[in-house]
Amino acid sequence: MVKEMCYKLNKSSMLYKRLMSKHLERLDITYSQLMVLRVVNQEPGITAKEILLQMDTDKATLSGVLARLERNNYVYRVQNDNDKRVQNIFVSDGSEELCNEVSLIEQACISDLIKGISDEEAEHFLLVLDRFIENQVKKIEEKF
Amino acid sequence: MVKEMCYKLNKSSMLYKRLMSKHLERLDITYSQLMVLRVVNQEPGITAKEILLQMDTDKATLSGVLARLERNNYVYRVQNDNDKRVQNIFVSDGSEELCNEVSLIEQACISDLIKGISDEEAEHFLLVLDRFIENQVKKIEEKF
DNA sequence: TATAATTGTTTTGTATACTAATCAATTTGG
DNA sequence: CCAAATTGATTAGTATACAAAACAATTATA
DSSP, X not given: OHHHHHHHHHHHHHHHHHHHHHHHGGGTXXXXXXXXXXXXXXXXXXXXXXXXXXXXXXXXXXXXXXXXXXXXXXXXXXXXXXXXXXXXXEEOTTHHHHHHHHHHHHHHHHTTTTXXXXXXXXXXXXXXXXXXXXXXXXXXXXXX | OHHHHHHHHHHHHHHHXXXXXXHHGGGTOOHHHHXXXXXXXXXXXXXXXXXXXXXXXXXXXXXXXXXXXXXXXXXXXXXXXXXXTXXXXXXXXXXXXXXXXXXXXXXXHHTTTTTTOOHHHHHHHHHHHHHXXXXXXXXXXXXX
16 A cells, blocks of 8 residues: 555656646746746745755755756856855846746646545645655654 | 645655665665566566556666666566567566565565554545546646 | 658657765864 | 864766657558
């Protein structure tokens, strides 16, 4: 049963990324880049380390995503004066609009996904999923 | 609500892969490779195309996974006589044991994940997840 | 039967994901 | 105050994930 849950969670995750990627294609930005762009948009001047805290991803991965976001002029970085190791990140002009536009796309992606699932069911689903995730986090923190 | 479901499904999926990877590290095989190896183990002589049908992955990705499985001597391939484009895939000697050993590891990974979740809840969770996945598949098949 | 279309698979190119190593800037400890 | 440890971030290396092109073998069609 648990195994089945894991497999299906993986499958659903994969499908979501596929779906979003398809819709995002024409905007010339990827799903991962977008997630990061949004965080930067919400918190101008944020640092890479702070993004990591929010996003539960890998610093090497984030470094690459930020580099591509900067290369494509979605964000720019300014060296921090107090600590020269740190760079403060800002969205470029026009990228705020992109964030909004993407919200619409996301709506389009996720609408219909809830079909045949009642609010109550969805709520309970989330409760169970939360517990499951909590257990996963504990398990990962365990020693091997 | 749907958005939250999607994010958490992604998170859980990521955690599962992380967990399995950590446990698989010492066996010198990756999660993806293992999934493929298992299919080959269950159906000796299977072709790449047939694996694709079972696994819902990408043919280019599978090609790489098979190449690495072969490079590490987990599988070997034999050109099919009837159709020379096709290769029949077999697990190498010793790899069956690996599959069994991995089942134990998987058990270790997923035990405890169900803690605090009743059988009934898990069952209902799966039902909702199935519906959700079904909706995702439909959505992906739609035209944009 | 020669050519066109199809098929099974690999290759190419780009973007994650993650570990380990590196690197420069900053703290710390003696 | 200086060497050592720490920190924020990038780089190197390997493995997916996926689109698009390439390729050889096979089948369909004119």
